Amino acid sequence: MCQECGCSPDTTRKLLDVRRKVLEDNDVWAERNREMLRGYGVLGINLMSSPGSGKTTLIERTIDALRGRCRIGVIEGDLETDRDARRIRQRGVPVRQITTGQACHLDAFMLHEAMHNLPLDRIDLLFVENVGNLVCPAAYDLGTGMNVVLLSTTEGDDKPAKYPLVFRRSELMVITKSDLLQGVDFDPRLAVQEARAVNPLIQVIVLSSRTGEGIGEWIEYIERGAKS
């Protein structure tokens, strides 16, 4: 309630109630997704980040690196356009695009529907590229086996403290665009320190999809995950 004007937006509480219910429903679908992925022996990886942190490029790079060793499927989330799906399709792997319209995140139900349209029996690894948004996707469990947050060096090393939830919910932080480190004020040690302040167990890989630095470490990490 505004002390000066005396009015308050009374729908806020109602919105919070409904939102809680939506999250509870989401958890039911996330659990179904988890069972479905487990049933097919597929490792799902939910990639979350700001727009333009390099999610699609990292998926492309990973498809190339794992060709012949691991069968990959991809689900792309965007507000509009199927550009990312088209980019991935050129790599010859099965892909589905979820276009969310105004919704700022993927939820477990959207993912569930998309998974039914992928040949899960012929996939080992399912990348889910979430909507580019460092806030909202973190609130929605998708039921994937792994949550990964990307932070590009051009975004600033202060982001884990300012957007803590997504770093808390991820088991791995991938610092992308390491090739641009020279031109920006980004201290990787500080970024790691701040990410571990909100999530002491978070793992970290620093890489550049452009130069290939760190890609080997990333591939090892997901191969370990796929086997476990």
Add this chain to the structure above:
Amino acid sequence: MCQECGCSPDTTRKLLDVRRKVLEDNDVWAERNREMLRGYGVLGINLMSSPGSGKTTLIERTIDALRGRCRIGVIEGDLETDRDARRIRQRGVPVRQITTGQACHLDAFMLHEAMHNLPLDRIDLLFVENVGNLVCPAAYDLGTGMNVVLLSTTEGDDKPAKYPLVFRRSELMVITKSDLLQGVDFDPRLAVQEARAVNPLIQVIVLSSRTGEGIGEWIEYIERGAKS
């Protein structure tokens, strides 16, 4: 409803209903803010972008450029921390921090409360730095006289097509970090073309807060706005 499993998340419609009501309430507060700013003769500028596109740095640069010519106040929106407010305070201008917790955007009511805590009678220009998010802030009119979207060269030139609402709702697109253009795949002409496909009237300024390129054009733009 999922065709395979036969269930549907029935709360989605209810959430949309409540959300519509929230947006209607928001518009009432936005109108109050508009009147309040008009009453004090203050130009409000709502800065929207992804995290790390350079909103705070651009505000700092603008404060320095306009010192002695224009009295500036700032409202900072973040999920957590008051770091941005502390950065701005060092420049000696009045500032208020809004910490939204899990809310992914500023709304007009939050802004209204914060405005009551600023000396609007001694300000010509009020910068409102929205939460770093290219999706949700665009849905909430704040009642400011100007909406500006920042897009950094490191985010990719495809963002206007993929996140259209914020470009549709802004009258100016500021392409930031022009000093990094050499090291990234970003075609400013393509970004402008795509932004104008969703908003034919959008103005464009390309700048670098680091090198100062384009800052003069930006200052002229907001000075024209403040006088109109």
